[in-house]
Every structure is written in structure tokens, then in C-alpha cells.
Amino acid sequence: MTTLRPLPSSAKSGISAMYQSSIGKKILTGLTGLGLVAFILAHLAGNLLLFISPNAYNQYGHVLESMGPLLWIVELALLGVILLHASIGLQIYLNKRRARPVDYATYQSVGQPSHQTVSSKTMIWTGITLAVFMVWHVVSFKFGPRYPVQVSGDVAPIRDLYRLVFEAFQTPAYTLSYTGALVLLGFHLRHGIWSALQSLGLLGRRTLPMATRLSTAIAIGITLGFLAVPWAIYTGLLGS
Ligand code: HEM
Numbered sequence: 001m002t003t004l005r006p007l008p009s010s011a012k013s014g015i016s017a018m019y020q021s022s023i024g025k026k027i028l029t030g031l032t033g034l035g036l037v038a039f040i041l042a043h044l045a046g047n048l049l050l051f052i053s054p055n056a057y058n059q060y061g062h063v064l065e066s067m068g069p070l071l072w073i074v075e076l077a078l079l080g081v082i083l084l085h086a087s088i089g090l091q092i093y094l095n096k097r098r099a100r101p102v103d104y105a106t107y108q109s110v111g112q113p114s115h116q117t118v119s120s121k122t123m124i125w126t127g128i129t130l131a132v133f134m135v136w137h138v139v140s141f142k143f144g145p146r147y148p149v150q151v152s153g154d155v156a157p158i159r160d161l162y163r164l165v166f167e168a169f170q171t172p173a174y175t176l177s178y179t180g181a182l183v184l185l186g187f188h189l190r191h192g193i194w195s196a197l198q199s200l201g202l203l204g205r206r207t208l209p210m211a212t213r214l215s216t217a218i219a220i221g222i223t224l225g226f227l228a229v230p231w232a233i234y235t236g237l238l239g240s
Pocket residue numbers: 040043047061064065075130134137138141142143161165178182185226227229230
């Protein structure tokens with residue numbers, strides 16, 4: 001007869017146990033990173049409504065706001081995922097630095113081709129810059145001025161998000177700093193997506209080169225998609 005032995009008291013469950021081990025940390029960064037890519041794709045789709053019409057974009061913002069407490073829950077979950085992703089990323093970087101305080105002058109791989117690229121070597125710096133960018137972005141857009149706009153058929157005016165975004169990207173300072181941040185986002189995603197697939201054990205010898213090309217293509221697509229908004233406004237392609 002098989003007897004069920006109780007779990008050792010030191011056994012920790014779920015996320016907490018993963019957080020303690022180095023393989024668990026890699027898996028958690030991968031999972032949270034892919035979750036953030038999903039958010040970024042949804043956010044990009046929402047932003048591209050600016051090209052449909054001011055009304056389409058404002059209605060999209062209004063639908064989100066109308067979700068009330070459900071939106072707060074989603075936002076809190078998003079904040080949690082961002083903090084978890086950033087804190088584990090920082091720990092992985094610090095552990096690597098402790099293990100090898102001085103960088104190799106050149107990277108030479110033995111056997112397998114090296115996956116060291118500008119993107120992989122700058123993950124910590126692109127990550128920190130994106131964290132600062134996100135705080136500035138949320139303060140100036142989400143918590144920025146609330147211009148009212150009356151939409152035909154609606155009783156009360158809704159928030160004119162289109163005007164807010166339009167005003168921001170008429171200034172060269174905003175357009176240029178967003179361009180810089182979005183290029184860094186592209187670099188972060190290029191290595192991040194590949195690394196997440198690798199950490200989750202989804203890549204084999206044959207799928208590896210394809211995954212490199214795929215993550216580069218997704219990173220470029222996301223960067224260009226986001227860049228289209230500030231530059232269309234700045235160059236006058238998108239009118240007020
Ligand atoms: C041209 C590029 C972008 C534009 C025009 C844009 C626009 C906006 C706007 C208008 C909001 C406020 C929405 C609302 O209050 O309902 C917002 C929120 C936000 N954006 Fe962006 N965004 C851009 C790029 C990005 C990027 C690259 C990231 C992440 C790397 C990002 C992350 C966020 C986050 C986390 C929020 C807060 C979401 C929430 O709390 O509901 N945005 N964005």
C-alpha cells in the first residue's frame with residue numbers, strides 16, 4: 001500500500017518557491033515578460049485607433065474608464081506584474097555581477113553560437129530607462145489634464161484623450177524622448193521575447209534561429225507601431 005508522505009515543512013508553494021530558485025526566477029521573468037508583451041500589444045491596438053478618428057480613440061478611453069473597479073483590479077494586477085518582472089530582472093543582473101564583477105573584454109563562444117547581442121547586454125539599462133519612462137508616461141497621460149468633449153448621443157461629456165495626446169506630440173521634446181524610449185523598448189523586447197521562450201523551454205536546436213528572427217520582427221513591429229503615433233502627429237499627418 002502506498003503511503004502519502006506530508007510535504008516537508010520547508011516546501012514553499014507557487015510563486016514564492018519559484019522566486020527563491022534561480023531557474024524559477026528565469027521562468028517567472030519569462031512569464032511576466034510575455035504577460036507584459038500581451039499588455040503592450042493591446043495598448044498598441046488601442047493607440048492605433050487614433051488613426052481611425054478622434055471619436056474612436058476617445059470612446060475607447062471612455063469604455064476603459066467605465067469599467068470602474070474592474071479596471072482598478074486590472075491596473076493593480078498590471079502593476080504587480082511590472083514590479084515582479086523588474087525586481088527579478090534586477091536580482092538576476094546583480095547575481096551575475098557578483099559572480100563575475102568584471103566584464104569579459106570580448107565574448108567568445110565555444111561550440112554553440114553565442115547569443116550575446118547589444119540587446120542582451122543592455123537589458124538592465126533598457127529596463128531601468130523603460131521603468132522611468134513608464135512613470136513619466138502614466139503621470140502625464142493617465143493622470144494628465146482631463147479635457148471634456150461632448151459626443152453626440154451621450155448625455156455627459158467624456159474625456160478628450162485625443163486632444164491630450166495630440167498636444168503632447170506637437171512638442172519636439174515629447175516626440176524625441178518618446179522616440180528614444182520606444183527604440184529602447186524595441187531592444188528590450190528583441191532579447192526579452194527570445195529569452196522568455198528559451199527560459200520556458202520552448203526552443204529546440206531547430207526552432208532557435210526562427211525564434212531569434214521572430215522576436216526581432218515582433219520588436220520592430222511594436223516599436224514602429226508605437227512610433228507611428230507621435231510622428232504622424234508631429235509631422236501633421238494626423239490632424240486635430
Ligand atoms: C506613442 C506611444 C504611446 C501612447 C500615445 C500612449 C498613450 C497612453 C494613454 C493616452 C494612456 C492613458 C489611458 C487612460 O487614461 O485611459 C496610457 C496609459 C498607459 N500606458 Fe501608454 N502610450 C504609449 C506608449 C506606451 C508604452 C511604450 C508603454 C509601455 C512600455 C505604455 C504603458 C502604459 C501604461 C502602463 C499605462 C497605464 C494603463 C492603465 O493604468 O490603465 N504606453 N498610454
